[in-house]
Amino acid sequence: MSELARNLNALDERFAAALAQADDERALDAVRVAFLGRSGEVTVLRRSIGRLPAHERPGAGKEINDAALAMEARLEDARAALQRHIFDADLAQSIDVTFPAIAPVEGSLHPIRRVLNDVCAYFERRGFSIVLGPEVEPDYYVFDALNIATDHPAREGFDSFFLSDTLLLRPHTSPMQIRTMQLHTPPVAVIAPGKCYRRDAVDARHLYQFNQIEGLLVAPGIHFGHLKGTLLGMCRHLFGPDQQVRFRPSYFPFTEPSAEVDTTCPRCAGFVTQCKMCGGSGWIELGGAGMVHPNVLREVGYDPETVSGWAFGFGIERLGLIRYDIDDVRRYLENDPDFLEQLG
């Protein structure tokens, strides 16, 4: 056996032993430095070629290179094996994925706003603007301008909180009809959401502070059918594609003709006689609507001969009751954390 072969064998044995010892990335690097580094054993061997017997010298360089390449490859294999081993160990780990989560800090919108946003989104898509107005109103906007003169019997229906002889907390959002029409010329297409107040004793169906959404569309050629189309679209948007809408005659001094608007009960579709939501009738009352009274149009300087319009006023709480199956309107003002969490 040549001297070179002996040297290479000895090197290989030491390399194999060192490799076997190395059990992490850093140890592998140390092995590389020790054997293949700038002043590692392979380099030492290369420098010793001159001391070899003359007949061995010509092929020695290549043999050493081959050996170095082989060591390089084995080092790589060892590295890959080590990596595989680490992955295997990691992948063998398993945790209890049903263990409770670390809760994020979550915010939410009040259910009233959520319904409101849904309604507003529908109307904005249909070209309506959204206007806001004051909650303390002069009686002119609440009553007189809406064709409800002093002593009109209909005033009784609005049991209002008065701040003075002429100033009150608005009992409905209809003043926004007047405010909007006084500011703008037709066509006018707005909805006006907001808080309203009435002297109602609080129970599962009534709050003294509640929210309404007013709708108003005035332009040439607008009729009852447009109102029905718009409200049908709204109900389908809010409650589902199979909703129907029904008008019943009613009376409001500021609309003529007037209607109560019902929609089909989305919970039972009229098939459950004990339905809690509709009482088995299959219909749910949404609120009042109608064609804007000519006196109201005249009051804001519109000509009832050239434009006509519809208006509606619905309770947002009620829309929420239907949409979220809420059993009691008082929950809206109680803000129970669980209620907010479930509907947020």
Next chain:
Amino acid sequence: MRVPIGWLRDYVDLPDDPQKIADRLAMLGFPVEQIETRPVISGVVAGRITTLEKHPQADRLQVASIDIGADAPVVIVTAATNVAVDQVIPVAVAGAHLPDLTIEPRKMRGIQSEGMMCSAQELALPGEWFEDGIMQLDADLPLGSDVVAAFGLSEAVLDVDVTSNRVDAMSILGIARELAAAYTTPLRAPSFVQPAPTDAPAGDLPRVTLESADCKRFIAQRIADLPAGPAPSWMRIRLALAGQRPVSAAVDVSNYVMLETAQPLHFYDAAKVAGRHLVVRDAHPGETLLGLDGIERTLDDRALVVADEREALGLAGVLGGAASQITATTKELLLESATFTGARVRRMSMALGVRTDASSRHEKLLAPALADAAAARAAHLLWALGATVYAPQITGAPLCAPKAIDFDARSVERLLGFPLEDAEIRRALQALGCTIEPLAPGHMRVAPPAWRTDLSIPADLVEEIARIVGYDRVVAVNHAIAPHTIESHDFHVEERLANALAALGYREIVTSALHGARLFDILRRAGLTPSHLSAEVRNPLSEDQRFLRYSLAPGICEYLARVDAPMRVFEIGHVFMRENGHVAEVPAVLFAFTQEPGDEPAWRDSGFLRLKGDTQALVRRMTGVTPTAARDRRTGAHPGKSAAFLIEGREVATCGRLDPRAEVAFGIRRPTYVCNLYLDSLPDLVIPRYVPRPKFPTTYRDLALVLPLDVESARVAEIAQGAIGSLCIGVHIFDEYRGPQVPPGRKSLAVRVTLQRNDATITDEQADEAVGHAIAALERELGAQLRT
């Protein structure tokens, strides 16, 4: 309003099923709140007592033989005490079903009883409204006839809602009229013609003087020889089913006619009307009146009274007086059937706090023609009971027909969206009692019927037509909305704000905008004064709804106390302040959180820093600008832990730890942090512009600075930045230390200064030099020392 279906059937043919009738009424604009079904009663017939004997074996029983129109009389043993021979009474024969029992023949002390005589209670009528004992029927009732059928005792009663414009339909006949029109079936109205007046000498007929224009029409009628005893049983049963207690024949007639026609009547005891002279006038100030309700009221000239020559007899259209009321001994009465100004009646009723069946009708627009009809109807009913009726005396303006409306058939399509033929329009309006004069094709003149006061413009007629042809005819269509320029800005600001707060982990709540005086007590206990004057409700429903909130904070504090757990919440809503005679209303935003107390030194409050971070993030989201913070003191906040946020000198928010005294006073058991955002001062959103960073690397130097305690971090950053200039791209203060490691009266701040050149890589030497300027400036201006 209670509407017995049995009574309705007198006037109009109707389906059997009450639900069908209710549904049709709802679609006519008269929603039915409730259908009160009656218990099933059968086998009760009219019988006349022919003999009555004492039971041989029992002192307290009697044995009656009763003719029920059959071959043989029925023998009944009874304990009732109000029975007598010749009485016609309801008899439940063997096999009859009453609400609580089935009648079977049985032996009573040895005598076979073949049925039972019934009390009102046993026929499911309010027992205390009728005779004590066996119910007395009318003598002319055919013997053996079915009592349940004859009086409609099995028919349901509808509770009908009538809108305030339809006072004419606050009556059984009014509802019947609507149904007749809807079912296109004839109406069988009773006769409204006065009975032929007596030919007895007129004697002293009453006189009427109208001194107030608020009485439009007044019919007075003298009616003598009043029948004694109760009204006929059919009338009493109808009144009871309609919820009206029977009283006496005359009173019952007056109530019956009001329920039937909607026109309230009033009867005076003729003997108690001084001078037989009725005067409608304003009350004299200080004049008193003892009402039928037993309450004595002192009046002023806002009240309208009907008086005699001495004193006020009653409040016109509202309430009769006790002095002239008819009693069991009244022999002769003066009937009043009048039309007053609705507004006057309404004001009087509100001012005096008295509402009656009469005032609730008079305060609306009763048609004057109804006064005549009701007087005639009452006179007729009393005459039929044997009274002597004199001719009515009518005072007031002559009746004029309601004003005719020129109607263009095209307005149907214009308002409803579908066309109707002239014939269909005519049919609908005529069914409701309108008279129609065709003018030209598509044009007609429509005269509303005398009883309708609510029809004055074409749109009113369109609604009437729609009610009759059915609102279901309206077809849903979509419109194209022409572009218009109305802004939705405010709504969208609010929407963005709510979304931003939710994204920051706050939950939206809605609290009451009304509160009681309790809040002021809480503030007083905390040693605080309200920041604004409160606007006050004049007519609160309860004391805890007397004031309008001037801030969202109290509502949120009460909520946080109630929840009693760490919470993060916000509210967006209006607040109200009383400001020299008027009420200012502004939109307000408040967010707050409570957290468990942390373990940190007194000079540090991470809750505040968290709140400050949320505030700055929110303002940045809303405006595109990060506001600067400055120390702030105001009521309600902890004086040392509160800051104001400014954009270009305008205060846009204040935030801080809640005053601990307020926490205790509200009952919040955790440190509470509150931020007020001033929506009105918030500048509009500036759309951010992207600025690319220089591509050269940054470097930084960390400094530990020892400073006097009162030096604020912002000042340190400002001086460092100023001393270095544009090379400095950030001064970040990332820690504070106070304690034994620094001299007393001093603190240590850890500051990282980040540097960058925009034209080349900054060298270590350049960085050191720049930071050296900063250190020198901090030493010079703040007395800072580098900690080693």
